[in-house]
Amino acid sequence: MGDLKISSPNNEEKICEIDPIYDIIDYLVRCANISFKNPHYNKAEIRTSEKIQVAYKMYTQSPTQFLIQFGKYLSPNHIEYFQNVEINNTNKDYKACIEQLKLYHSNECKNKRIRNRRYRAMQKLQDTDYFSEKQMMYRNPLLYEQLVGQYMTDEEKLERDGADNENLTFLSMILETVDRNEMRETKNRQMLIEGETSTQTLQDTESTPSQGKRWGDFDVPDTKPNYIPETEKRCMINANERNLLREEFLQEMCSSFIEGRDIDFDYDSVDNNEEYDDLQQMSRDAEDKYFDSEDNDAETLEEHMQHVQEYGRKKSNDSNSDTLDVFMQHISNKLQQS
Template structure:
């Protein structure tokens, strides 16, 4: 599967083939490292995580996630979520989630696609969050990840797919030619293999 979205912000390659190779390496890395999507990734976009994942969690699931993060992890996530809400209030165009201050002073997340969120299931919310985080990773927007370790390593190349692509390009460039075609070719007579009825 060839993936090409926008150009990478982490050392962008010069030509389209190199950009596609980098995106494919990043995608293959994610496919082989599902632990990238642990709950610590919540800190990348706390409002989006809150909207798509956290709101579907039961109290027991939130407690288990809190125990896994530890007190400082929970405190950090809450602090970043609050800061993100304040930043979204000050700069509504720069946030992935719209927020507003209610009459009692609380900060509320607005749902632009209210119908979609109302019918969204827990699994759909998690899948959408993972997709958003995947696209973010492919664009090179994870400031904590060392992209050069993936981007510059042949280890993440899909050699079988690249071989298939090379074969496809080769055969697409060929023009079909028949053995007995063109001037000076012998004229075929007799049985042609076509049945006459």
Template sequence: MWGEIEPCIKPDEGENVKSCDTDQRWTHSPDLQQKTALWGEIEPCTKPNTSGNCNKPAPQERCPPETDVKEAQNTTSYSPNLQDEPSSCLSAMIEAIAASGSPVKSQQLGEPDLTLEEKKGVLIDQYKSKPLVFLERYQAHLKPEHMDAFSHLSSDCRAQYYWKEIQRRASGSADRTRIRNHRYAALRALQKEGQYFSEEQMRVRDPLLYEQYIGQYLSEEDILQRSEEAMRNGPGGLADLLINSYQEKLIQNRLEEQEEREQCAVEESDEEECEEPRPAEWEPTAEEKAMLREEFLSQMHQRFLDGKDDFNYSEVDRNPDFDNLDIVSHDAEERYFDDDDQVEEEEEKEEEEEEEKEEEEEEEKEEEEEEKEEDEDMMQ
């Protein structure tokens, strides 16, 4: 009939059936009693099941990438695998910096200097706390073999820059050492095989230095002897005489130029300083002349090693024949010291001979005086 409410059929468990063209609804819950939802009532809401999404972390709870964490740790502290015991590379690096004399800590005036062990402790702490700052501060004292201690900073562009600087310095130092060793071996070869370091050739290369150490103390006999030796070393004849004359003229011209430059430098220094009385002319003894000659020879050797001679150094610096530097340098040094020993022995012999001569002369004088005294006694 009109106005009647049809009875609703109870649905089966788990079903949610709407019937009778009304808003009545059966709900089934183990904790709630069954009832009919009338008009105007608010149905109880069941909590949705979120078990399918429980494993997804919230966006704000996501962990940062592992690489970012590692980089952040590495730029602020040292590698974890070095915490327990320093590696041999790290120990060698700390030892080198501590022994270099570089200041590792600011100290007050009058405070005692740090011992070597204290310096090592300070350096270890600095390395552990801020390895990048440590690298920047002490990179001038580091060598390529120390770079393994900073392997955990390999992704940092600043560390890469300092690595390149250390490699560049090491490469330049090795090249300079190799070139100097090559030139040293070449110097010994020139001494043994040629006339490059003869007195005449050295005079041609630097006439002013020769004049200051040797030339100004030569007597006329020494100059004549020098000219005769130059003639004997040449092929002889008119052509050789003309060549020697022309070469001597070049030497004199160059000597005048060097003297003019030196005189200008002396005048400038005299204007800045107070004038002092110049010492009287000094005449060296034979022993002093020998010492001056040795000093001149030493300076000419150094001039050759420094690359100041008019010489094709590329034939020496890039010559693979001088690569076996250990053998070449060792042999050259042995010959050098052998020569020094021979010179010293000869000088000692000369000194002994001079002393013996002086003693003999004194004895002869004493004998002559005794004979004179005896003659005078006889006359009386």
């Protein structure tokens, strides 16, 4: 794929050292979600070998431009390689790219980016039935029963379960049966887990020696079963309390989604998807960071507000751009001017 560096420290053996840039480019081409288009062939995707050549040529011609183009798609452990190349000590623009990429790939920024993307995805899912009462009941039936179901009347349950009867088909009946069977299995598993937790807590309590026990006393065997499912009982509460419990259930289901606990959801399609970035919020975060930094040298309130207005005008045209992309474009413009 390229030239090899040959070294023979003892003149007895030759050790071939492959520059890690080849592995990094291979990762970008094969693993990262990057589109390489060929403008000469109706913008069709080019072959893998050509992609590698394009990326390597860009790196050899301008490492800074390479980072501008591909930096956000790198793996975090790749950044160390680019930090140790010689240009990092001589080129300010290159060094600025490295610092920005270190921040972008940090665990703190990554976790925040993922949570924000999941929040945006959750907002879009509001237009589907994913957060409908029935679907949430299927995903967490035990919690639903504890917070919502046990307080519903028979008429309300019939209305909930018969909501789709207008468009009822044989296939939908089969799917409904499958969903309900899975829901019962899920609920049984949740009850067993909850029962085991309660049993363990009880055993831990009973293992504590009794203060009043004397020598010669016999232990009284516990004849109670480890776990007895609670019989269904309907508690009457007022409408306001029911609404509060229903809201608590909804909040828990939203938290479950944001925290990645919905086991059947494809989180990779959201966590690695830039379409879910809240670009306006990212722009506001960048502004907050700027005004909290040393670059904001305002000494009076009037000067600070002037900075705010000027910065706001400057960023107004970039409100639909990723802050990292805006920064990289700024570096690219400087390179073209020099």
